[in-house]
Amino acid sequence: AAMQGGPVASRELPLGREHGRTFMARAAPVAGTAEGGTVLVLHDISELKRADQIRRDFVANVSHELRTPLTAIRGYVEALLDEPDDPAEARRFLEIIARHSTRMERLVKDLLRLARLDARQEPLDMARCDVAQAFTSVVADFEPSIEDKRQQVQTSVAPDAASVMADPAKLHDVIRNLVENALNYSPEGAEVRLASSRGDGCVRLTVSDSGPGIPEDDLTRVFERFYRVDKSRSRPGGTGLGLAIVKHLVELHGGQARAENLPGGGARFTISLPDVVADMGEPTA
Structure with a gap:
């Protein structure tokens, strides 16, 4: 024409x-x-199409993640309204309602945090952080679940990467989300490894699991919100936003986050944090 x-x-x-x-x-x-x-x-317009698809997936996933616990809560509330005669059964229903309510609360908190991170509304309170202490603090948070699954967590801190300039609270959140992800995807009796090293002016923190690994096509997408490698499987834990929060928090520090597969099986997540803060006059360790 x-x-x-x-x-x-x-x-x-x-x-x-x-x-x-x-x-x-x-x-x-x-x-x-x-x-x-x-x-x-x-x-x-490839990137525009991809961004639009991510937005559509995000809306659909939020709807799904909220609808699932709401449906369960409604069902058990209706059962309680029928006035069950067994007090033990009523208590079990209430415990399930409480569990799903907690899941919804975590989801909403993570969504609100991502919104703040997108808007650059989370300021950094930088300080020299002890890496070994950060590892120990996070592992202690998961001690009950680690014992239940008979898992082991090994830590290795290089002498020249024993500390890093970061926001202590946000660094804890980053490591916590990575460790939670590793524990969720590792089988019973498996080992999760935490390590630090230095290179190219950065301190690198790694969390390695003993899980099934990540298909190559999915490695670049695991940090997307609600992204699941296996769409047919339910998420083993968490809200599906943990890795997205990790990426945002690391980039807020001027660093990078990446995922890779290990030759012997499992996945390794690495965050690289620049260890030079010129305006604070802090020397690197």
Whole structure:
């Protein structure tokens, strides 16, 4: 139609199957020439399409994650309204309601925190943090569940990476979310390893698990909100926002977070935090 001087609507064209790129194609006739012709403009909208899909998935996942506990709570409330004669049964119903309420509370808190992080509304209170102490504090939080699953947590702190400049509370949250994820995906009796090292002006903290690992195609997406590697499986714990919060908190420090598979099985999450804070005049350890 453009060759004949007629109007042509914009169209989306999926090109490049390997990388899944999408282009918006616009064509317009060339005026003022005897031969005629058409100008074709391709605009890469792949990132816009990906962002829109992430937004759609996010809304759908929030709805699902809230609807699931709400449905359970409603069911058990209706059962209690029927006035069960067994006090033990009534107590069991109340415990289930309490558990689902706690899950919803955690989800809402994580959503609100992500909103604050997106808006850059969480200031940093930087201080020199002891890495070994941070590891020990987080492991202590999970001691009951570690004992229940007979898991082991091993820590290794390099002498030149014994401390790092960070916000202590936010560093604790980062390590806690990574350790919780590792414990959830590791089987009973498995080992989770925490380690620190130094390189390229950064302190690297790693959390390695003994789980099933992560498919290569999913490695770049595990830090997305609510993303699940196996869509057919229910989430083993948490709200599905822990790794997204990790990424935001690390980037708030000017660092990076990445995931990789280990040769012998399992996954390793690494956060790299710059250990130079010029305006505070703090020397690196």
